[in-house]
Amino acid sequence: MDGKNFCRVEWSVNFEYTYIREVSAIHDVKIEGLSFAYKNDNRLILKDISIDVQAGTFVALLGQSGCGKSTFLRLLAGLETATAGTIFLDDRPVSRASLDKGMVFQDYGLFPWMTAGENIMLALKQRFPQQDRKKLKQLALDTLNAVGLDESVYRKLPKELSGGMKQRCAIAQAFGIDPPILLMDEPFGALDAVTRARLQDLVLKLWSQENPKKTVFFVTHDVDEALLLANRIIVFGQSPSNIIYECSIPADQRPTRENQFDNPELLELRNTLIFQINKDVVSRIS
Amino acid sequence: MDGKNFCRVEWSVNFEYTYIREVSAIHDVKIEGLSFAYKNDNRLILKDISIDVQAGTFVALLGQSGCGKSTFLRLLAGLETATAGTIFLDDRPVSRASLDKGMVFQDYGLFPWMTAGENIMLALKQRFPQQDRKKLKQLALDTLNAVGLDESVYRKLPKELSGGMKQRCAIAQAFGIDPPILLMDEPFGALDAVTRARLQDLVLKLWSQENPKKTVFFVTHDVDEALLLANRIIVFGQSPSNIIYECSIPADQRPTRENQFDNPELLELRNTLIFQINKDVVSRIS
Amino acid sequence: GCGGNSSNSTPASTPKSTDAAKAAPETSVVRWNYGTSGNVMVTIAEKKGYFKDEGITLEMVPATANADAMALLATGKADVASNAGTSNPLQQIASGVDLTIFGGHMVDGSMPIVARKGTKWNGVQDLIGKKFACNPAYFAFTGAVMDLGYNDPLKAVEWVTYTNYNDALAAVVRGEVDYALMGTGQNYAVKNMKEIDIVAWQGDVMKNYSCCRLVAPTSFVKNNPNTVKGIMKALIRAQRYYEANKNEAITLQAENIKTSTEYVAAYMLNDNYVVSPDPLKNPVIRAWGILDKTGFLNKKAKDINIADHINTDLYKAALDEVTAQYGSEDPEFYKKLQAFYQENNS
Amino acid sequence: MDKFKIFLKKYWLTVCIYVALVLLYVYATKSGRANPYLFPEVEAIWAAFSNNQGVMLLNMVSSFKLMIPSILISLAIALILGTILGLTEWLRDALYPIIYAFSVIPSILLSPFALLLAPNFTVASIFLISYGTVWTTLFATITGIMTIDKRYLDKAATLELSGIKLMTKVILPAASPSILAGFVSSLRGTFLMLVYVEMYGTQYGMGFFVKKYSEFGLYDHTWVGFIFMVIILVIVMQLFEMMKKYILKWTI
Amino acid sequence: MDKFKIFLKKYWLTVCIYVALVLLYVYATKSGRANPYLFPEVEAIWAAFSNNQGVMLLNMVSSFKLMIPSILISLAIALILGTILGLTEWLRDALYPIIYAFSVIPSILLSPFALLLAPNFTVASIFLISYGTVWTTLFATITGIMTIDKRYLDKAATLELSGIKLMTKVILPAASPSILAGFVSSLRGTFLMLVYVEMYGTQYGMGFFVKKYSEFGLYDHTWVGFIFMVIILVIVMQLFEMMKKYILKWTI
């Protein structure tokens, strides 16, 4: 924070970019009896989790800190290997990390030693090795534009960008490589309220306009964020984690930022979720 | 997080310790026309803030991320020098950091190269250079006990402690040196809900049992935390920051964790505070 | 020439007891520098008590590099340096350091010139235009080249400088250089190497090239004439003992520098190994001239008369006294020394 | 003019100290307090410099001809070996004691071995310089790679980066702060080695010049070579520090 | 027994490599492929060792007598100067160019100067070793202190820590990872210097032994000294690494 000269860019978004879609199939995700313990630690973090997620669903994962949300996402991404159980994309089990499971981390979205543009280009070149550089660069600029950043950001190092801008670049990267499955681990956790709200809108817009839509797993602490974005919400319990609550939000019930607190059904749901997440807090302090 | 063997200690608290109180006077804090800009950055962070805080008040500072709460606390601590205006403790202006303004940081509460015990002893020896080592060690153990940690923690390095235990040690240190003014900068920001709730109770208990009570400035993001702990709440606006809202909670109105959501007046206040903090979010995203 | 026996040497100290008081040394403890290769006359003089006879005790001050040895003299950390060659003391004198050469250690240091096996040696002219691993400040070669009629010996031969003899040896083996000059201590190694031959010795190139001189600050020599004379007396007697008992000398030296007798014998039992405490004034003056011509002396050298920095009187006096005291033991030897003195110091 | 003022403000003390050192030298030599053999008068040094100006440049070029390949080779070895060992724990465990043992061997002791075994003397020189300087960078590389934040590797895995691309785009940049810190130290060592290995197969070289004239006992020349070398080395180090700053500009 | 198994599992490759090196040496010397001057037969080396067992210990003690004070002095200078420069920006700006210039001077070139100026040999030797090794630690200290997390200093300020207490309790520990990394590198340099400064004022010393016999061309002795020295140095370094691990056990 000490005196960096953040470059401040106008937030004018042009959502329309012609992305390169090479993988048309968006996969169903099917998880069967998933359990997990870290190798150096016998404690079971996740225990016997089974869910089916239909292609094109926006899933929000809620749960208290330390309950294993990140771990779950890492398993989906193929960065960890399940102790028991399997994750299927359609019918192929997940075996290792790959480009069709995009990941947006809380920080670490960008390699700090490359400019924002180089970061995006690296990913695009990995994803579309056949395409020529020029076209990819155009795509990179377009996606940056789509998240409201202009060309000047392309040449900036991550440390010269504010937290929000960095996250927008990471989102631009993720949407640019257009993975059928997108995993987001508290992507807005470190941002202030305004930036956060804008990025929520942005992700929702980018996701909505695609056809077919990506399958998204979105980890968050914030119930309102989950309600605003997701059409399916899953709550994890603690030690070892399992799904303790879940619900779907039908398309016609989805709130907007403005009417989020008007729908009594949603308010009810909101209270239920808060209760579910925190239910053991009061009982466990004594 | 990777596989450290946290030592898990039972949480049995013995609040009664005989602390050494050398400074009996608890000071009024009076702030007059305080403005501040970081030297390497001309932007004004705080602008013309004036308040009076009576000795023994528990002040909660609320405000959006980046609005300058930490900066304000650093000024109170004497770690930064005001660009304009003055902070008085009773009638003495604050000129530099000192032991009678205790500070509990979000992390960095303990020096990582010393054991928890050495950390506390270092502070106690600074504060009470006349006292003999044995008595101080007893005090250190007592305060550790008061925050629910036993003797084994005394010999542990910070990296061997969980986040909650580290914060408890920092609190033990702060209460051990018994500064008339205690500054806490989101001390529980990085903790999970259960630990957080227990530490809130702990601080409240420790603070309440003293007589006269310390003056506390407590920075937080969390409105419920503020309502539970403070008897005065101040909300900071943004760029440049000023006090945009403030209120007091009379002693007879103070909530407990159990009845926090029952009192309609407090619920009203809660909504007002949330509105005040976020009021510019919706207007500023467009 | 070996075959001397120990009965030859008398531990006699009786004859000189009368004038002992008169010639008492001004300084009884002399701090003496020599390097790892040792100094056989000093060793003998110590072991046989010749220094003790003169009322002198030696304190060893080890240091190997020449410049280091000179630094020791300059700062008074040592009184006498015996193994620092000739050119380095002369260069010091030329740049204004007030040193005096009052004696010697080796006249010829048995320093072999080596080349690849099978190389024929016809004389110094063979070096012309060749690569020669040798420090040109060692004037014997530059002098010899000038004697052949070359005005600029530094250009006539391609001189190559290496930090140590092993590197130079490797350079010969690898054909990087055509010839290399080796040190006294390399005799053993060189003789045991198959790839190379010793083609000549430094002494062949310049007779009595005055290998190592005994040097001390002029003030030391001036203020301690009796001490210096005592030293010379002891060394003269040591030379006699050495020449008569080479095998024993070898053993003593090997013990002193902690090596095998084979190692020491490799250079000591060599006709090119000649030790003598004689100051060798003439060769030193010759060396001064060569160094000056080849540019190794400071400009101030023009104003310096090198003869002022060579003291032959004390040696001569010592020689006379020793001859008087012990001449009867080995008249041949002392006669030879007198002749040698006349030849080299007039 | 303004820049000059800023410079002066920052460096007045530096300049003063250098001037004081020079004056001290002049005083010590003129007054005869200093040993005239080791400390020739300033005029003599100046004269030696005037006579050798051309040679100085030759020396520099010749030294660089040795230094640059040596540095590149030692860097390449350190990076390749360091990366392999940094990433492979079992190999690191096994080879560490061996690398360790070799790393403590003073490289100058190896000179006769190098001279006899290398195909030519330039190679021997390069070997000795590299040997003398590779270790610090090597150990720094191993440490740097061992301590890479695992999250970068995760990110790389999700981008399916592997092989050379993984190395050049992720692993080496991530470890570069440690690697470069080690490398500065190595560089300093390179200069030291230069003085010792420049006698082989060369007639020019900054170290060669210094060493040669100190063996010849001509200290006016030695001083010229010395000062020249120090200036060049400071410039090289400074350039390198700038490069380092540039490469690491992404760090905080 | 179990410990032995674990050791073997980790180090079987190490042991194999060492054995292979020894066998290679034996083969090369026996078959006459190796230069017999530089590579004496194993029996000769063994004989040299048997004859010099006692001397070896003397050498070690003598070397340590030089090394330990040198290391302590260079550490003290690096810490004190490094702390001052790390904390005082204007002084750092001013002195950096000077320190830099001195740091690139190869210390071995200074030996006649050191002898001239030092009151005795031991001091001269210690000066040269310290001079040769102080720089890496010094620069590491400066960097370490410059990059201390300001929040530690804030915490120290609120505890009213100052002077010596601030130094020993906060600044030095906070900078210790950087300082110790530099110091390991310095230590490696110390061994190299040992070989060069053990030439005067001593009759014993590991470096002296190696150097002397290599000058004599007695390579059986040289090898003994060499192997002995490497073993001792590896042990010293290993001890130091253990100490470092202990001191830095608070880091992640």
Ligand SMILES: Nc1ncnc2c1ncn2[C@@H]1O[C@H](COP(=O)(O)OP(=O)(O)OP(=O)(O)O)[C@@H](O)[C@H]1O
């Ligand atoms: N590499 C690891 N090795 C061992 N245990 C780990 C590791 N990473 C995380 N854990 C443990 O696994 C549990 C789940 O961690 P995880 O990071 O998945 O939680 P989370 O729900 O993402 O929490 P948060 O909301 O704080 O990010 C925690 O108890 C944590 O201590």
Ligand SMILES: Nc1ncnc2c1ncn2[C@@H]1O[C@H](COP(=O)(O)OP(=O)(O)OP(=O)(O)O)[C@@H](O)[C@H]1O
């Ligand atoms: N050392 C610094 N130099 C320059 N600007 C700074 C410095 N520290 C903080 N700032 C800026 O000052 C403003 C206020 O920062 P501060 O840390 O006080 O906010 P805060 O309210 O504590 O935020 P948070 O809730 O995120 O902790 C921010 O815009 C920040 O970028």
Ligand SMILES: [Mg+2]
């Ligand atoms: Mg997480």
Ligand SMILES: [Mg+2]
């Ligand atoms: Mg803050």
